[in-house]
Amino acid sequence: MINIIKNSVKIKKFHYNINKSENSNSQISLPSHPFHIVDQSPWPIVLSAVLLSLTMSAVLTFHGYPMGNILLLLSFILLNWGMALWFKDIITEASYLGAHTEKVQKGISLGVALFIISEVFFFLSIFWAYFHSSLAPAIEIGSEWPPKGIEPVNASEVPTANTTLLLSSGSAVTVAHHSLVDRLINWANNGSVATIYMAILFTLLQGMEYFGVSYTITDSVFGSTFYMATGFHGLHVIIGTLFLLVGAIRIYSYQVTNTHHVGIESGILYWHFVDVVWLILFGAVYFWGGQA
Secondary structure, eight states, rough: HHHHHHHHHHHHHHHHHHHHHHHHHHHHHOOOSSOOOOOOOSHHHHHHHHHHHHHHHHOOOOOOOOHHHHHHHHHHHHHHHHHHHHHHHHHHHHHHSSSOHHHHHHHHHHHHHHHHHHHHHHHHHHHHHHHHHHHHHHHHGTSSSSSOOOOOOOOOTTTHHHEEEEEEEEHHHHHHHHHHTTTTTHHHHHHHHHHHHHHHHHHHHHHHHHOOOOTTTHHHHHHHHHHHHHHHHHHHHHHHHHHHHHHHHHHHHOOOOOSSOOOOOOOHHHHHHHHHHHHHIIIIIIIITTOO
């Protein structure tokens, strides 16, 4: 009987020690700081290789090498596939693992703000080239702007329609943002969907405009600056549309809350930047610079 009691006491002590060690290990595994220590991921090195392939295939395509366009298409598909998987991991960390604390969200917001500032200087260089060429036209282009033989796009046609669409989309995405903050999910969904529809229509109209333009990117400095400004803005519209599309899916899937939606706010801030750039572009390139 005494042996049985001793054995039971030993078993209880054994279980107590196990539970104590498990609790201590769990406490040690919990982070003691609000920062996100990122796990190892294959996507940075993989997408770096894909971007190298994309750049090389683009150069091959521009120089007319055979199979260059096929390699460019495959690189573009791989780029989108890798980005989708990488973003999936980030959304999982933010929505399900709780890795995006308040401190992490502030860091992400600061990073997005700095990224947009770099984009401001990128477009500043394009507008600098445009105004340098238009305010003092060189003798090689006849000392006039637009150069002879260039028929500029009528600002009252497609550009005006695109301006209306882009400003309306900015209003719609603002409604979606405030609705999300006020927990009006239906309004947030409707505003996001309306923004995406108008963004797609803007891109389609921009493509139609390119097919109707009588000059190319190689037709004097006017064609070069026109396509650089409008083309890169169109690329930013496409990126912003994908940004907002991911945000709309997350809102619809209840993956964000009224206080935890830094990804949505980043997309909205980026979209307002696209709006402002278009207003400058419309006034300078289409309205003022396109008057023959």
